[in-house]
Amino acid sequence: MVIVMDKYDVIVIGGGPAGLAASKSACKNNSNVLLIEREAKLGGILKQCIHDGFGVTRFKQKLSGPEYANLEIEQLKKEKITISLLTFVTKIKKLESGFILTLVNREGVKEVFGKNLILATGCRERTSKQVFIQGTNPAGVISAGTAQYYINILGKMPTKKCVILGSGDIGLIMARRITLEGGKVIGVYEAKSTPGGLTRNIVQCLNDFSIPLYLSKTVTRVFGEDRLEAVEVCKVDERMQLIADTKEIIKCDALILSVGLIPENELAESIEVEISKRTKGPKVDQTLMTSVDNVYSCGNALHVNDLADYVSESGEIAGKNAALNKVNNRNLVKVTVDDKIAYVVPSHIDTNKPLKDIVFYFRSKNVLENKVLHICVNDKQIYTKRFNNIRPPEMERVVVNLGECEKIEKIVFKLLEVIK
Amino acid sequence: MENKDIIRLQKKISKLYKNIKVSSKEDCVVLKGELDNWSDIVNIGLMAASTKKFYGVINEIKLKGYKEAPMRISDIKDNEYDGIECDVLIVGGGIIGSAILHEFSKYNVNAILIEKENDLALQASSRNDGCIHVGIDLSNKSKKWYYLNRSLEIYEKLANDLKINYRKDGQTIVFTKNFQRLLLPFLKIKAKENNIKEVHVLNKKELEKLEPNTTPYAKFAVKFGNGAVICPYNMTIALAENAVLNGGKVFLETSLLDINMEGDVIKSVVTNRGTIYPKVLINAAGVFSDKIAKMANDQFFTIHPRKGTNAILDKKAKRYLSNSSIAVLGSSANHKTSHSKGGGVVPTIDYNPLVGPTAHETPFREDFTTDIQAINEVMSKHVSSMPKLSKNDIITYFSGIRAATYEEDFIVQKGKWTKNIVHAAGIQSPGITAAPAIAEDIVKFTQEVLNTKFTKNPKFSYKRGIKNPLRELDNETRNKYILENPDYGQIICRCEEISKGEVIDALNRPIPVNTISGIKRRVRAGMGRCQGSFCEPQVLKIISENKGISLENVKKKGNGKVLVGDIKDGDSNG
């Protein structure tokens, strides 16, 4: 029995900035595209990121998240893309010829077929339990993104007086938001010895409002049965071990957690996409194709980004390549890194695919000064770039031409001292 | 002149501890004094119980410097239930109280259950590993075994009737030393004595086939095929909801504050919502069951709370963990008396692996806090059976308090002195398993107290009026439900795939719930890997809309509201 279902060249899962860019790019490259989004509106997390700083490179403007999303959505609506909102992908089945997706929405359950998939599923926040905060389980312990939703979307305050754990961007942004909307931030506590977010955010969100930043301190315990009443903070050493006798109790009604993002790859794993332990996202080649043919990954699902502009760029790369709908023999060479680099994306190069102008993103493991990035192919240096300052919270981007390289068997990224 | 058992015990205790007075109350032993170490107080109680010469242990030894935290009770204070009469008043809305109410609803009995919290199953009944045990570790002379054994005959059918999933994964004990084979004949005898069916001895190869992730040090194993898992809090809720549909009543946020006696008869029960007049009081009050007994002049036992902590892992981790409830022999409970079987790695009914529990004596009856030592303890204990066990897979953890008596056994009986009380007290593991049979006997004892025979409720049926989770359905059936109600197609919890319609259904069940954690327990929204980061605001909105509560008044649990007010209400500072 033949079951009639809608067929698409490219199905994009996720309508945030990555998926929006991927859909447009695939469509522009002559693909029949279906964009699936589980919320009622497109835009993803940008809908609640009301602060500015978005689009500096992409649109040459300093926009808020919703405005950035709006521009992308307006552009998208000009293309002939099928959009399915409030739709959830419950299952993906891999066939020889493509993928069958089971979709659930208010109209019912249906199956659709796509030859290529782009996973733009974003990320989730690390929870208090994942950083082993002990004690009770009261109301008032929430992640920064959830606090952001309550304030910026529902117009309600989740706190009058809070402690923020984690100096990543979301924590810093929320320190400012809570302060501006009438709440008090007692302090931002960071377990590492260096702050986690963009430097500009330390200035604009903490220094501007005299909100103290406490490094090498973490929250270990919460108190309060039904609603938070206090937290216990403790000093930690360089290896994140608690230092004895440094406990301090701080009274507050909320603990806002900004302790890291985790790429969402449940759907990816269900079809056996290999996930990198370093990035927590899929291993991909320069076209952003994963270990499964014709499945692409982009945006925060691929690796946690700092800038929406780069997220859109990765979506475009994925979309353009998914539209090619080519199946080829892949010859994957792993991109290795030295011990100063946390990770590089893409993690692999397919030597049978175009090697010109490959965009690499990477992060250092620690705060470094005066370093030179060396990229060596087959032990021959083919690219260098100098970095005066390089920090883990600020991802770097380089564009490298590997087109001149013959028979690539080894690619290494190294961060070396500047030779004076 | 005290009897010789009392004198002997006094001598024994006086050798070890100062100023402890041992006396008798009829055939019970009473311990009085003051010590500065809780474990000593527990030790003395256990010493008294282990003589097996006393009907019960009343341990009134005080802990120096310890002021007992007030029992958690609701803020509500009114006369909503003042003057109500009933045949039976059940105190406690855990699985025991709910099973008892359910059993009474099969008869023409006017039964009311009062629960002090704002939901059922908030204490031990939601803070355990959900195991249906086979009882290999129990003495077949104990009440624990007696009620477990009877319950096992009816449990699976009862769960099915109540639409509660029941999965027989089995329970596996792994042995890592060859000499332990000498234990096998004794184990087989014990299994026979305890009426345990489905006992399989597995050699290394067979074990590896069934449990591919087990430790390479395993030499052989014993698997009890009838070991199962359920969701203990949804079983509690199912029992109570079905009871209510069959005529039973549940009053939440209603605490027993005092009991009015007339001689050896309970006349009335004072609650924060008025005075209730039952013919019979059923004591199913968990960690407070000894206090209820005391208020009813019927205390012949004492609860010594014992805390247990469990860790819950990501469902994905199940791939490299166990298929049955597994533990290495000897990796279990770490405390001397070894009254807790010690759990292991349990694939829970929803497929999240659970690791635990610990067992630590505590004077605090409602201390559900966790600490990092307990987490580390359970993980390091059970990595011995499952080498791939990793802290990185933990998504949450919780603690519970066991209501343990010094005899370490159930108390299921009519009152000793008081005429119209029936106790289902001191229920610790295997309480979840034993609940149905305990309930049957409580009804039997109540008939004896009332000197009557209950007539059957002709309208009794196992209706639940709820749907199975839609994610478990086939596409066609799911599609049909969505066509009837589009809210079933709007997924609001993406970790557990729960729809808006299912949340609304849960808000409109026979026993009211309007908290975020109440919804969480019923439909699992908030139990996934993101632990509510995405769905808490959605559930909050749905509760607000559906119950006509403002967003600021929606509670997460108890009296804990999620939001504190509007934006721009406080003083902006800088």
Added chain:
Amino acid sequence: MKKNLICIACPNGCHLEIDTETLDVKGNKCIKGSEFARIEITSPMRSVSSIVKTTIPNYPVICVRTNGEIPKGRILDLMKELKNIVIKEALPIGSVVIKNVFDTGVDVITTKNMD
């Protein structure tokens, strides 16, 4: 006197060094950096994003921002102004909510459609 500060004009976050007397700037990758440093030590300016209440269904609040920078010292005054605003019609993105706030020439505009 030399002062160190970090430029916040764009995500690069260049580490700047400015001479408070000569107003000479070092460390900037673009002209915005030197402009920023000079203004930051004399009269620091900031762009502000916030939310205002509305009576529009599905939009309990709408996000707004200044379409330029205002003196840092006036941020809290702006928040007080925004507290009193209630949007009563569904405005398109970019609508002016406060024109020429505090006479700075900067408007407060909405940053989302309300459809």
